[in-house]
Structures are given as C-alpha cells and as structure tokens.
Amino acid sequence: MNAVAVNPRKREVSLINHPAPDISAPTEVKFRTLEVGICGTDREICRFDYGNPPIGSDHLVLGHEGLGLVTEVGSDVHQIKPGDLVVPMVRRPCQHEHCLPCRSGRSDFCTTGDFVERGIKECHGFMTEYVVDHEQYLCVVPPDLRDVAVLMEPLTVAEKALIQIWQIQKRLHWECPVVEGKAPGHCRQAVVLGAGPIGILGAMALKVAGFQTTVYSRSKPPNLKSELVESFGARYISSETTQPEVLAQMLGNIDVVYEGVGGAKVAFDVLKVLGLNGIFVFTGIPGFPLPHIMIDGELIMRNMVLKNQVALGTVNAGRDAFEASIHDLGIFMQRWPEAVRSLITGRHKLGNAKELLLGKATGIKNVLEVG
Ligand SMILES: NC(=O)c1ccc[n+]([C@@H]2O[C@H](COP(=O)([O-])OP(=O)(O)OC[C@H]3O[C@@H](n4cnc5c(N)ncnc54)[C@H](OP(=O)(O)O)[C@@H]3O)[C@@H](O)[C@H]2O)c1
Ligand SMILES: [Zn+2]
Ligand SMILES: [Zn+2]
Structure with missing residues (x-):
C-alpha cells in the first residue's frame, strides 16, 4: 500500500x-x-x-x-x-x-x-x-456530509472549546433571555483570533451557538478569508488596521475570545481587552523556536481578577466533541454550504x-x- x-x-x-x-x-x-x-x-x-x-x-x-x-x-x-x-x-x-x-x-x-x-x-x-x-x-x-467530512476533526477543536465555554458560563445563571429562533449565545460577543481553518471553523461554531462573532486576523480585507468569513454572517476585522483597544470599543463587552493564531503577542494583546466575566480559550500552539515576548502581565492579572475572567487551553478532543462536530457540520451545510466547501x-x-x-x-x- x-x-x-x-x-x-x-x-x-x-x-x-x-x-x-x-x-x-x-x-x-x-x-x-x-x-x-x-x-x-x-x-x-x-x-x-x-x-x-x-x-x-x-x-x-x-x-x-x-x-x-x-x-x-x-x-x-x-x-x-x-x-x-x-x-x-x-x-x-x-x-x-x-x-x-x-x-x-x-x-x-x-x-x-x-x-x-x-x-x-x-x-x-x-x-x-x-x-x-x-x-x-x-x-x-451521515453520507450527505461526504464532501466536507474531512473538516470534522479540525472542527472538534472548537467543539471541545464550546463544551467548556458552556460549562464555565453556567456560573452565570442569568443567561441570555430566551428568544424564539435565537441560539443561547445571542446576547454575547465572541472574538475569534485568526482566519485559518481553526479560526474559521471556530467562528462558524460560535455563530451556530448564537454568538455575535467577529474574526480578528492579520491580513487586510478584502481577501479570500475575509470574504469567506463575511459570507456566513461574521464580521472580519484586520489586526493590521485596528488595535485591540479599538476592537473592544467597537464591540462592547467581549464575552468570549477563541484564539486560533498560534502566536502569543496578539493573543495577550487581546486578552488585555477581554470583557467582564469573559472567557479566553487558547488553541494555538506556538512553534519552535519559542521567542521571548513582552506582555503586560500586571495589567492582565489585575483584569483577570477584577473582571472574573477565565483563561483555558484546549487540545485534542473526546467523543462528545466529535459528535458535536458531526451535528454542527450538518447545520453549517444547511446554512452556508458554499462557505463550508470553499474552506x-x-x-x-x-x-x-x-x-x-x-x-x-x-x-x-x-x-x-x-x-
Ligand atoms: N489545540 C488544538 O487541539 C489544535 C489543533 C489544531 C491546530 N491547533 C493550532 O491552532 C492554530 C491555528 O491553526 P490553523 O491551522 O488555523 O493555522 P493557520 O492556517 O496558520 O492560520 C492562522 C491564522 O492566524 C492569523 N495570524 C497569524 N499571526 C497573526 C497575528 N500576529 N495577528 C493576527 N492574526 C494572525 C493568520 O493570518 P493570515 O491569514 O494573514 O496569515 C491566519 O489567518 C495553530 O497554532 C495550530 O497549531 C491547535
Ligand atoms: Zn490537524
Ligand atoms: Zn493517560
């Protein structure tokens, strides 16, 4: 063979x-x-x-x-x-x-x-x-997902993150008001860092979960990835033209950040503007050699405490995330078949x-x- x-x-x-x-x-x-x-x-x-x-x-x-x-x-x-x-x-x-x-x-x-x-x-x-x-x-x-099922495994990264996000959100028992036709995250802002496969699949999963979703990535729009992101109703903002502080002013309280960049500088710059009761999920794995970078550690620690924030890392996935991935990929294909295929x-x-x-x-x- x-x-x-x-x-x-x-x-x-x-x-x-x-x-x-x-x-x-x-x-x-x-x-x-x-x-x-x-x-x-x-x-x-x-x-x-x-x-x-x-x-x-x-x-x-x-x-x-x-x-x-x-x-x-x-x-x-x-x-x-x-x-x-x-x-x-x-x-x-x-x-x-x-x-x-x-x-x-x-x-x-x-x-x-x-x-x-x-x-x-x-x-x-x-x-x-x-x-x-x-x-x-x-x-x-399911056979109708044949064309795109190869995306299932990378989508499990977002699904495992979302399972944990919902577990952490349970500490806030005043969840979004129930609105017919809207998913449970509809009153929350999510920012996805990076517009590679991990970021884009994460943005789709957050959209399906109802979050108002913005992808914050490097390349200036318009480009292939920004157009893809906008085609499924998420917003795309370039880190080349918009500083994290401005991003936070534009969006209001950032409830969730899903990092899919793999570089600490932009990740920690955005962690600085994470909102009250916010959750920051790291998925990126910086490659070797690992350079030393400067981060605002004191400010980040102060914010994390005073704003009740949670930061977590997530790797690999269990069967629950694979099952969620199969379920969500089916929804993606109903809503945005062209966007999913163009990934x-x-x-x-x-x-x-x-x-x-x-x-x-x-x-x-x-x-x-x-x-
Ligand atoms: N935790 C897990 O289980 C798991 C599983 C798989 C992968 N990963 C990790 O997830 C990360 C993303 O994977 P991927 O395949 O999606 O990677 P990718 O295709 O390289 O995409 C990375 C994205 O991040 C953007 N980016 C890079 N540096 C940036 C910066 N300084 N500011 C803003 N945006 C920046 C890139 O922008 P451009 O479009 O301009 O290049 C690109 O859109 C990697 O670190 C990978 O190792 C983790
Ligand atoms: Zn992979
Ligand atoms: Zn073991």
Missing part, C-alpha cells in the same frame, strides 16, 4: 510502501481512506519538531484528519457496517492504571503524557490506503503530499484524496 511517512532518524519525508492492515480483533473495523486533511501539525512533524514512529518502526505514517469508507467489520462490531463513512478519533489512551482520564475514556485529558496519537505520536496515521481501528474510536458520519481550497493526490507538506502553506485547507 502507498503511504506518506516521515523517517525522523534519516530526516526524510517520502511516499513509502506500507503493509496493508488486517482485522485481528473482533472489535476492529477496516476502512478505505477517502481523504486526509493537512494541517500545521503535519508540517511541523515534517520539520522534525515532533512526531514519533511507533515503537519498533523507523517511520511514522502521517495524517490525523481522516475520512474513510468502511469495508469490513469484526464479529463484535455492532454500530458500524460496511459502506458507512467514518471519521477516526486521533488519541488513544495511555496504559497507566492511575490515569483517571484515560481509564474514563477521556484520553484528551491524559495526565501521564503516555497517550499515543494516530499520525502524530507512536501510532501510524491515515495517509495510506487502508486502516484498521477499534469501533470505539470511529464516528459514523477546502485544494484536493491533491497522495503522490503530491511531499510538496504540500514541505512547500509554502497555501490556501486554507488542503486535502489529500487517497481513494
């Missing part, structure tokens, strides 16, 4: 011949990979910043944003059948008895760091023709993966068509 893999020891990224997997346990499912999304994580693995092959292997098959078509199921698989579309979850639990999150099915909160991640850490990924995985790590996707700016053959992974990042979301 063809597969795209990295060999960290030789510092090589290449198309390799990889053995086809077979079902070896009754709870396993075999699927043919249809598409795999490429993201910054794959590019970082190809720069050898991180990414580890499975124990005993010198290479790691890449790819964690998968979509597959089930071809075969084990005798103890009950919810999935051949012909189903599936999106695999990424992380698998550590083996430590004392890791309560992993023992409770929430390896996304693993406390030991000994989890494995498909296509990232010690477990082969989905940039290959066939994959076998246990039923419990696969999510069935996928390129579909490429597996043989072109190396150029995409090593070359300059282009477009919004590039996808490999595998089979």
Whole structure:
C-alpha cells in the first residue's frame, strides 16, 4: 500500500510502501481512506519538531484528519457496517492504571503524557490506503456530509472549546433571555483570533451557538478569508488596521475570545481587552523556536481578577466533541454550504503530499484524496 511517512532518524519525508492492515480483533473495523486533511501539525512533524514512529518502526505514517469508507467489520462490531463513512478519533489512551482520564475514556485529558496519537505520536496515521481501528474510536458520519467530512476533526477543536465555554458560563445563571429562533449565545460577543481553518471553523461554531462573532486576523480585507468569513454572517476585522483597544470599543463587552493564531503577542494583546466575566480559550500552539515576548502581565492579572475572567487551553478532543462536530457540520451545510466547501481550497493526490507538506502553506485547507 502507498503511504506518506516521515523517517525522523534519516530526516526524510517520502511516499513509502506500507503493509496493508488486517482485522485481528473482533472489535476492529477496516476502512478505505477517502481523504486526509493537512494541517500545521503535519508540517511541523515534517520539520522534525515532533512526531514519533511507533515503537519498533523507523517511520511514522502521517495524517490525523481522516475520512474513510468502511469495508469490513469484526464479529463484535455492532454500530458500524460496511459502506458507512467514518471519521477516526486521533488519541488513544495511555496504559497507566492511575490515569483517571484515560481509564474514563477521556484520553484528551491524559495526565501521564503516555497517550499515543494516530499520525502524530507512536501510532501510524491515515495517509495510506487502508486502516484498521477499534469501533470505539470511529464516528459514523451521515453520507450527505461526504464532501466536507474531512473538516470534522479540525472542527472538534472548537467543539471541545464550546463544551467548556458552556460549562464555565453556567456560573452565570442569568443567561441570555430566551428568544424564539435565537441560539443561547445571542446576547454575547465572541472574538475569534485568526482566519485559518481553526479560526474559521471556530467562528462558524460560535455563530451556530448564537454568538455575535467577529474574526480578528492579520491580513487586510478584502481577501479570500475575509470574504469567506463575511459570507456566513461574521464580521472580519484586520489586526493590521485596528488595535485591540479599538476592537473592544467597537464591540462592547467581549464575552468570549477563541484564539486560533498560534502566536502569543496578539493573543495577550487581546486578552488585555477581554470583557467582564469573559472567557479566553487558547488553541494555538506556538512553534519552535519559542521567542521571548513582552506582555503586560500586571495589567492582565489585575483584569483577570477584577473582571472574573477565565483563561483555558484546549487540545485534542473526546467523543462528545466529535459528535458535536458531526451535528454542527450538518447545520453549517444547511446554512452556508458554499462557505463550508470553499474552506477546502485544494484536493491533491497522495503522490503530491511531499510538496504540500514541505512547500509554502497555501490556501486554507488542503486535502489529500487517497481513494
Ligand atoms: N489545540 C488544538 O487541539 C489544535 C489543533 C489544531 C491546530 N491547533 C493550532 O491552532 C492554530 C491555528 O491553526 P490553523 O491551522 O488555523 O493555522 P493557520 O492556517 O496558520 O492560520 C492562522 C491564522 O492566524 C492569523 N495570524 C497569524 N499571526 C497573526 C497575528 N500576529 N495577528 C493576527 N492574526 C494572525 C493568520 O493570518 P493570515 O491569514 O494573514 O496569515 C491566519 O489567518 C495553530 O497554532 C495550530 O497549531 C491547535
Ligand atoms: Zn490537524
Ligand atoms: Zn493517560
């Protein structure tokens, strides 16, 4: 089978011949990979910043944003059948008895760091023709989402954030008044930092949750991303032309910031203008080398205390976020089908993966068509 893999020891990224997997346990499912999304994580693995092959292997098959078509199921698989579309979850639990999150099915909160991640850490990924995985790590996707289901995994970042945002919001029991036709966030302002796939999918999820949503990102409008953002009813403001303080004056109390930039400077500049009782969600992962930057620590701490603010980071996702992602992607497609489709700016053959992974990042979301 063809597969795209990295060999960290030789510092090589290449198309390799990889053995086809077979079902070896009754709870396993075999699927043919249809598409795999490429993201910054794959590019970082190809720069050898991180990414580890499975124990005993010198290479790691890449790819964690998968979509597959089930071809075969084990005798103890009950919810999935051949012909189903599936999106695999990424992380698998550590083996430590004392890791309560992993023992409770929430390896996304693993406390030991000994989890494995498909296509990232010690477990082969989905940039290959066939994959076998246990039923419990696969999510069935409705066939009408086939075109865009490869966006499901990156959307889980926003869904896990939103689940936590609602949990934190429960401390404010005077929620938005119930208005027919409006979702629960309708009296709240959300700011999304960054207009990459993480930011745009986050903005869509916040819109569906009812938030008045503004995307605050670098490039001056009009551009591909600003037009896409405005096409689904969010506002786009450039950080090149509008300072965070002015942004806050324009919007009023900023209730939620969903950061999808990956750089601390703009994130902390916006944290300074987070509103009363506000929640700031960090999702960006600054890349190596990590420069030192100046932040207004005293002011930020003062604000966080006097304004009852919460800041949290979020990584990976559990089944609840995958289920929410399937649900919300369906709503996105009902409301803004063109905007969702236009997030996928390129579909490429597996043989072109190396150029995409090593070359300059282009477009919004590039996808490999595998089979
Ligand atoms: N937590 C998780 O589980 C998770 C999962 C996946 C990814 N991530 C992280 O999420 C972050 C975003 O991912 P992505 O794929 O969406 O990245 P991306 O495609 O690189 O998009 C980043 C966006 O941020 C904007 N930006 C960059 N620097 C900025 C600045 N100083 N001020 C304002 N805007 C700025 C960029 O503007 P331009 O359009 O002008 O370039 C771009 O729109 C990355 O750090 C990634 O590692 C986290
Ligand atoms: Zn990714
Ligand atoms: Zn664990």
